[in-house]
Amino acid sequence: MAKVRGAIKVDVEKCKGCGLCVVACPTSVIALSRDVNSKGYNYAYMEVPEACTGCANCGLVCPDSVIDVYRVKAGVEA
Amino acid sequence: MAKVRGAIKVDVEKCKGCGLCVVACPTSVIALSRDVNSKGYNYAYMEVPEACTGCANCGLVCPDSVIDVYRVKAGVEA
Amino acid sequence: MAEYRLMKGNEVIAEAAIRCGCDGYFGYPITPQSEIMETLMLRKPWEETGMVVLQAESEIAAINMVYGGASCGKKVMTSSSSPGISLKQEGITYIAGAELPCLIVNVVRGGPGLGTIQPAQSDYFQAVKGGGHGDYHLIVLAPASVQEMNDFVALGFELAFKYRNPAMILSDGVIGQMMEKVKLSEYKPRWTDEEIQKISGSWATTGKTPDRDYHVITSLDLDSAKQEIFNHKLIEKYKTMAEKEVRYETISCDDADYILVAYGSSSRICQKAVDLCREKGIKVGLLRPITLFPYPTKIIQEMAKRVKGFLSVEMSAGQMVEDVRLAVNGKVPVEHYGRLGGMIPTPNDVVKALEEKLINVK
Amino acid sequence: MAEYRLMKGNEVIAEAAIRCGCDGYFGYPITPQSEIMETLMLRKPWEETGMVVLQAESEIAAINMVYGGASCGKKVMTSSSSPGISLKQEGITYIAGAELPCLIVNVVRGGPGLGTIQPAQSDYFQAVKGGGHGDYHLIVLAPASVQEMNDFVALGFELAFKYRNPAMILSDGVIGQMMEKVKLSEYKPRWTDEEIQKISGSWATTGKTPDRDYHVITSLDLDSAKQEIFNHKLIEKYKTMAEKEVRYETISCDDADYILVAYGSSSRICQKAVDLCREKGIKVGLLRPITLFPYPTKIIQEMAKRVKGFLSVEMSAGQMVEDVRLAVNGKVPVEHYGRLGGMIPTPNDVVKALEEKLINVK
Amino acid sequence: MVEVKDIIKEENLVYTKSKILTDKVFHYCPGCSHGVVHKLIAEVIEEMDIQDKTIAISPVGCSVLAYNYLAVDWQEAAHGRAPALATAVSRLMPDKYVFAYQGDGDLASIGTAEIIHACNRGENIVIIFINNGIYGMTGGQMAPTTLEGMPTSTSPYGRDVKLAGHPLKITDLIAQLPGTEYVTRQAVHTPAAVRKCKKAILKAFQNVGKKNGTQFIEVVSTCNSGWKLSPVKANEWMVENMFPVYPLGDLKG
Amino acid sequence: MVEVKDIIKEENLVYTKSKILTDKVFHYCPGCSHGVVHKLIAEVIEEMDIQDKTIAISPVGCSVLAYNYLAVDWQEAAHGRAPALATAVSRLMPDKYVFAYQGDGDLASIGTAEIIHACNRGENIVIIFINNGIYGMTGGQMAPTTLEGMPTSTSPYGRDVKLAGHPLKITDLIAQLPGTEYVTRQAVHTPAAVRKCKKAILKAFQNVGKKNGTQFIEVVSTCNSGWKLSPVKANEWMVENMFPVYPLGDLKG
Amino acid sequence: MTEEIIIAGFGGQGVLSMGKILAYSGIMQDQEVSWMPSYGPEMRGGTANVTVILSDSRISSPILQEFDTAIILNQQSLDKFEKSVKPGGVLIYDPNGITRHPVRKDIKVYQVDATEEALKMKNAKIFNMIVLGAFLKLKPIVKMENVIKGLKESLPPRHHHLIPLNEEAIKKGIEIVKQFSVN
Amino acid sequence: MTEEIIIAGFGGQGVLSMGKILAYSGIMQDQEVSWMPSYGPEMRGGTANVTVILSDSRISSPILQEFDTAIILNQQSLDKFEKSVKPGGVLIYDPNGITRHPVRKDIKVYQVDATEEALKMKNAKIFNMIVLGAFLKLKPIVKMENVIKGLKESLPPRHHHLIPLNEEAIKKGIEIVKQFSVN
Numbered sequence A, B: 001m002a003k004v005r006g007a008i009k010v011d012v013e014k015c016k017g018c019g020l021c022v023v024a025c026p027t028s029v030i031a032l033s034r035d036v037n038s039k040g041y042n043y044a045y046m047e048v049p050e051a052c053t054g055c056a057n058c059g060l061v062c063p064d065s066v067i068d069v070y071r072v073k074a075g076v077e078a
Numbered sequence C, D: 001m002a003e004y005r006l007m008k009g010n011e012v013i014a015e016a017a018i019r020c021g022c023d024g025y026f027g028y029p030i031t032p033q034s035e036i037m038e039t040l041m042l043r044k045p046w047e048e049t050g051m052v053v054l055q056a057e058s059e060i061a062a063i064n065m066v067y068g069g070a071s072c073g074k075k076v077m078t079s080s081s082s083p084g085i086s087l088k089q090e091g092i093t094y095i096a097g098a099e100l101p102c103l104i105v106n107v108v109r110g111g112p113g114l115g116t117i118q119p120a121q122s123d124y125f126q127a128v129k130g131g132g133h134g135d136y137h138l139i140v141l142a143p144a145s146v147q148e149m150n151d152f153v154a155l156g157f158e159l160a161f162k163y164r165n166p167a168m169i170l171s172d173g174v175i176g177q178m179m180e181k182v183k184l185s186e187y188k189p190r191w192t193d194e195e196i197q198k199i200s201g202s203w204a205t206t207g208k209t210p211d212r213d214y215h216v217i218t219s220l221d222l223d224s225a226k227q228e229i230f231n232h233k234l235i236e237k238y239k240t241m242a243e244k245e246v247r248y249e250t251i252s253c254d255d256a257d258y259i260l261v262a263y264g265s266s267s268r269i270c271q272k273a274v275d276l277c278r279e280k281g282i283k284v285g286l287l288r289p290i291t292l293f294p295y296p297t298k299i300i301q302e303m304a305k306r307v308k309g310f311l312s313v314e315m316s317a318g319q320m321v322e323d324v325r326l327a328v329n330g331k332v333p334v335e336h337y338g339r340l341g342g343m344i345p346t347p348n349d350v351v352k353a354l355e356e357k358l359i360n361v362k
Numbered sequence E, F: 001m002v003e004v005k006d007i008i009k010e011e012n013l014v015y016t017k018s019k020i021l022t023d024k025v026f027h028y029c030p031g032c033s034h035g036v037v038h039k040l041i042a043e044v045i046e047e048m049d050i051q052d053k054t055i056a057i058s059p060v061g062c063s064v065l066a067y068n069y070l071a072v073d074w075q076e077a078a079h080g081r082a083p084a085l086a087t088a089v090s091r092l093m094p095d096k097y098v099f100a101y102q103g104d105g106d107l108a109s110i111g112t113a114e115i116i117h118a119c120n121r122g123e124n125i126v127i128i129f130i131n132n133g134i135y136g137m138t139g140g141q142m143a144p145t146t147l148e149g150m151p152t153s154t155s156p157y158g159r160d161v162k163l164a165g166h167p168l169k170i171t172d173l174i175a176q177l178p179g180t181e182y183v184t185r186q187a188v189h190t191p192a193a194v195r196k197c198k199k200a201i202l203k204a205f206q207n208v209g210k211k212n213g214t215q216f217i218e219v220v221s222t223c224n225s226g227w228k229l230s231p232v233k234a235n236e237w238m239v240e241n242m243f244p245v246y247p248l249g250d251l252k253g
Numbered sequence G, H: 001m002t003e004e005i006i007i008a009g010f011g012g013q014g015v016l017s018m019g020k021i022l023a024y025s026g027i028m029q030d031q032e033v034s035w036m037p038s039y040g041p042e043m044r045g046g047t048a049n050v051t052v053i054l055s056d057s058r059i060s061s062p063i064l065q066e067f068d069t070a071i072i073l074n075q076q077s078l079d080k081f082e083k084s085v086k087p088g089g090v091l092i093y094d095p096n097g098i099t100r101h102p103v104r105k106d107i108k109v110y111q112v113d114a115t116e117e118a119l120k121m122k123n124a125k126i127f128n129m130i131v132l133g134a135f136l137k138l139k140p141i142v143k144m145e146n147v148i149k150g151l152k153e154s155l156p157p158r159h160h161h162l163i164p165l166n167e168e169a170i171k172k173g174i175e176i177v178k179q180f181s182v183n
């Protein structure tokens, strides 16, 4: 049985750290970094990458369109 | 038994001959004169004065407020 | 002969618009110019040339429709009279700031406020100095006859497109309401999409095709340094206009001691005043500015070297006279004679004013 | 000391309005002047003095609310910045035409169109020559400091009521946004009904009582002859203003060879430029018009007899310079130096312009 | 038999011009509805004895000169802006009876924003809205309320709803604004209608005393000049054509 | 166990920025709804392949610079007048997809007359109406749609409906105009809402091709800066406070 | 040749269209013409007037204070314009409704009973053509054929069948105009 | 005495209020002051700066191209304003987030680690007061008592309990500011 796995790529320099993706993620993948980018924003990143299903919810709500979402069908894990 | 009798006084110089009083009168008292006033209007007058009941309908509809209406209770006529 | 028609100035504006290939008219009724839209509605040019004619909900909507239409590279116009033109000021400065061509007709009536519906020339400052905010100018044409009401529609559009700048026909109740014989222009077809591409393809919002970047029509630049560069560009444009586009007419000026300066309907009255003066043996000439912006400053400067004085005759409290004074710059006296509030000067009035203010001054 | 406050020019306008007994403010937000209404809303003067403060649906509604309030003999005002002021032009000419007192504040930003929200002085023509149609003028006051933002509110109302004419404070983004120390005015109570009767009882629409005829506030007269008489009355009023109400400041003018003419924030920069010039040994003075209408023409005419030239410094493409030229009337050179689009000249810029345009000219 | 001269005596007078009306002759065309409505307002002011408390705002439209006819204090608004003036007056002098008198071009076209927002704010004013489906004053151009197919000088072939949209029922929108208390549609084409309309105006003015919101009275009217009909025919045409689109009656309150 | 780097490959890309969006970084505050709506419009234009047929009108408001972000031809309107520009464009170039993007101050305050009349005429345009209940751009002043009691910089103690009137439900009025074909109220606070909103925008643009009237989409939005809340809290506040007054769903069509 | 004319009367008497036909006639014979109406707000009733100029040379002012001919159709207009006729000029008026007749002796005064004649001809619409006829009798500045051409130009084609009737009316005017002696 | 200062950083760093307190302090000691902010559309993020002038005499231009002191709180502002310090003038900056440090040798450059210190003091809001302290150390143009008075005037009464904390922060700034040697 195939399980869906996903990942996101955040354009860190353009992320404004609004946190909307964080709450939109059904599997709590995303967090805001403690570091800031050059504009002073705490950008988003995958804190729990393995939980990502590639559902694209984060991308949908991101006001700055800085999230690319990827998805693969992966084999069942142990 | 008392019957109501009425009469109207039209300010002839100010009447514009619109004819609205003519159609408003339930007893067809009013007509427009063939003569004109100094502004060139065929003014209204009581053509059938005896039919007037003093109901004031003509006064109500007159856009130029040029009709005074009078009313008396008169004895029964033969 | 048969080619001449007897028409009102206002009707002619409408007819000329259709014939010069105007794409759209957007207006709101107001006396003394409502015949422009009425004539258009009667003529139904949408069936003939495809020209759009729309009665807007207000003058503000109308001028902003013009703004939208002009942004597409279309030949669009509006018309109104003084109060309506005041309402259009924001829109006009936007259009000037976005460097868009369009035609605005003001058939002036007496003010201020609701004033009167009779003819006046008291919107000169508004038209020429800029009634809206910011440093901009309109190209301002002042027709003095019904024939010029015809001619200046095409001319206005021509100049507007040449300079990407709004043009105004500053007329008044006399020229708008009077009938004269007029030779209407030949029909010119509306521009095709291809022609619009050729003429305005570098900026018009006609839809972003793959072969070009997308176009933005705006008057905004939050970066003041860039905004200043843009302002200088406008100044340069106005200078070019001043060099190339000044138009005026002179009547009996060659040997004149005194010059009447008058535009539009006043100039018609002054023409007769010139005749009256000449009959009296006073050497008077008439300078009739046709473009009020750019203003015929140079010819006035030249005349100032040889004449004894200027009288600016306007149906206003003294507006254009400032431009005459600025040109004359103190060389000889410049006076003003005006009637106000819808009153129209008579040729005799003008002669009398000339004598009192300039000739019989010790 | 304790009486001084550190406040923005805009905030001071609001505070001064409350303190001078203003009855009503009607406005619509726009940068860089929104603090005026915001300060009022925070201050809630309706609880304190009964002053009405209303955010209107637009600038057009706001100026017409002012029109309605002014018709009642009330001290009412509005404020906006350039695009909003353009929208108010119809209302303004109605108010001028109905001879009503009111106060209009324009915190000018760069244009034309949407332009920029940075400071500019490019609305001079609009304010002074009349952006609306018809022959009318506003009383125009040009504050150059936060203190004057305070002072000119009461002064503006005073003049407005004295002449039954709208007054305008022509400020800009610098004066509106900057903080300086300011001594606020003492509180004056709002006029009582009795006081309004005394001041404006002959014309204000306060309700027709049996002892007087009913009052009509209008700018309309369909009879041109009467309208002309009315226009002449306005002209006379403006003449009286020109005789009695001209205000200006001179700095180091007595021995000056060259005069900088500048108002509002430009005058602040020119003050420093005067110092720089004097350091260099160039005898320069500053004439700062405080009233832009009526304009300080006479003092300029006098100065023109003894100085070598004038430089009009404005954050515009050259507007006030025309009034300087009209006053100087060719006696000595008059030049203009301006920055545009929200840019602000530096004192050094001004010195350089003076040298290039006037001093080092062969 | 009673003679006319015996009836026409001071003591028998049962109907005459309101004292609030001045002696000036209306400039309106013969038969124009404006005159009837003016009269009704005058009567209401007289009956309520509020001449000294009434501030009237006239529009730009045929009724621009209304201030010549009612002896109350008047302000002449800019075209479409009467509600803005009325707003300020009512706020600055809350005990006055402020009414704005507007035509359909004035109220429903150029002045759309002002009327909607004054009504939405619930300004304590009376709006008298004369809907004659045309721009009377300027020579009979199309108004927002002009009926489908109705010819005017700017719709000489009849209003084409594809080009100009449908007649705007602005009163229906106004009625939905929480700021309005009383919204009604009346007419003055018959004595009965005149009586009803007067009652509505009276109610509106009385409500102003209670300060519960905006009072809005549309009067479906004729412009016989603009319609190019005789006054009598104009009334008939109105009943037949205007009433179906603008049905009379209270919409609210 | 699949590694992230194995997933992040061109061929696995399932969601990315629309090609209609330019590379410029939005000037909007972090979390601003404007960004989401921009994206959806871009996606619709891309999917419908109408970049060359789209003419966009931006308002004066925070989205004044929208023209920096969508690679279509743009016109920057005067405050409140976008529907007038759109009217002219659509009439002069009837085969274009014309949309006007407006804020609540722009559309429901200063531009009330223009939006009502464009919708009443049934102009063949799409209106995207961002209702964030505040004037974002100018620093958070009260809008006509500001909720009762909601503090703004010009209602610092909360909107007092006695002084300022009730929030104006302009969309409800618009829905009643015969000129509108499709009127809907959407939001973009959750992925599901974003998906729905996009469908609405798509439908509106598709309808324009059929030329049956005006398409009107209100997007109930946040202005976290003006509201002085974090983006996440702003969404919560919106659900709790805005939705009861501005309930989501289709009003017409 | 320049002829400066004022035509004045009630709105609805056809003052403006009479002027228009006259002006068109001038164009038909290659003259310069101008037609300048008074105008006001759109209300039925009230007075109307139009200044018509026909000239062989360029017309300067279309607005005049003095006229070669005044054509007067009601009392108000007579009161207003009698004094504006140039000495030696012509005043033509319809005496219907006139209570105060012309008094100037330095001009030529004529009467045309056009109202009555129109009533007789049972067509109020030709009233102004009768008046025009009167004018043409006294000032034959345009040829009848050009008037007919002018009529054709100024009437919409659907009204061209009325031209003979109009011509008849003009002729009636020519016939009935008579001098009025001021005493 | 005239001191011309620019304070520049991110919006939200308290740039404007620091300037305001400084200006108020000047008023407290009877000086002329001006405070001129940069302003833009209302959007979170972006940079902010304010020009503050304190002087014993009337202030002419409130807008300046050169400054006695520049107080710099982010990289963009450093890039923009370093060159605007008068020769011999002072530049104070917080090195947090700065990658390209000052290079001018004709001015005096100082660092104040205010970000870090504010973190330590667990109160981001006093960041700007630490910076103010640094400035006052180097340019003691206003007396501490007047700064406190200035704080009182510029803070709404409900925030007056924070004044001691602010004072502490100012003192911290005075303590930690250190010269930075450009090489």
Ligand SMILES: Cc1ncc(C[n+]2csc(CCOP(=O)(O)OP(=O)(O)O)c2C)c(N)n1
Residues within 6 Å of the ligand: C028, C029, C030, C031, C059, C083, C084, C087, E060, E061, E062, E063, E079, E102, E103, E104, E105, E106, E107, E130, E132, E134, E135, E136, E137, E138, E143, E223
């Ligand atoms: C700003 C402005 N635009 C246009 C006009 C011209 N105007 C005067 S009245 C009017 C419309 C009148 O129509 P309506 O409001 O329906 O009143 P009515 O005359 O029918 O009673 C117009 C367009 C004006 N005076 N001012």
Ligand SMILES: Cc1ncc(C[n+]2csc(CCOP(=O)(O)OP(=O)(O)O)c2C)c(N)n1
Residues within 6 Å of the ligand: D028, D029, D030, D031, D059, D083, D084, D087, F060, F061, F062, F063, F079, F102, F103, F104, F105, F106, F107, F130, F132, F134, F135, F136, F137, F138, F143, F223
């Ligand atoms: C004529 C005019 N008035 C006022 C302004 C100032 N102004 C700019 S945007 C705006 C309101 C913005 O609010 P909204 O439309 O709700 O858009 P948002 O910023 O909330 O997206 C105002 C009043 C202006 N630019 N022009």
Ligand code: SF4
Residues within 6 Å of the ligand: A010, A014, A015, A016, A017, A018, A019, A020, A021, A022, A043, A044, A061, A062, A063, A064, A065, A066, A067, F031
């Ligand atoms: S939603 Fe977008 S901008 Fe906001 S934190 Fe997530 S990635 Fe960054």
Ligand code: SF4
Residues within 6 Å of the ligand: A006, A007, A008, A024, A025, A026, A027, A028, A029, A030, A051, A052, A053, A054, A055, A056, A057, A058, A059, A069
């Ligand atoms: S794609 Fe879905 S699961 Fe993955 S981070 Fe985004 S919202 Fe979370």
Ligand code: SF4
Residues within 6 Å of the ligand: B006, B007, B008, B024, B025, B026, B027, B028, B029, B030, B051, B052, B053, B054, B055, B056, B057, B058, B059, B069
């Ligand atoms: S009072 Fe009545 S009956 Fe008498 S005339 Fe008038 S309407 Fe007729």
Ligand code: SF4
Residues within 6 Å of the ligand: B010, B014, B015, B016, B017, B018, B019, B020, B021, B022, B043, B044, B061, B062, B063, B064, B065, B066, B067, E031
């Ligand atoms: S209604 Fe009045 S104006 Fe009309 S005809 Fe009768 S009396 Fe005369």
Ligand code: SF4
Residues within 6 Å of the ligand: E027, E028, E029, E031, E032, E033, E034, E062, E132, E136, E137, E222, E223, E224, E225, E226, G042, G043, G044
């Ligand atoms: S034009 Fe129409 S509205 Fe105006 S007065 Fe005449 S009938 Fe009445």
Ligand code: SF4
Residues within 6 Å of the ligand: F027, F028, F029, F031, F032, F033, F034, F062, F132, F136, F137, F222, F223, F224, F225, F226, H042, H043, H044
């Ligand atoms: S101010 Fe409000 S609407 Fe504007 S960008 Fe920021 S969050 Fe968005």
Ligand SMILES: [Mg+2]
Residues within 6 Å of the ligand: E061, E103, E104, E105, E130, E131, E132, E133, E134, E135, E136, E143
């Ligand atoms: Mg009407």
Ligand SMILES: [Mg+2]
Residues within 6 Å of the ligand: F061, F103, F104, F105, F130, F131, F132, F133, F134, F135, F136, F143
């Ligand atoms: Mg908003």
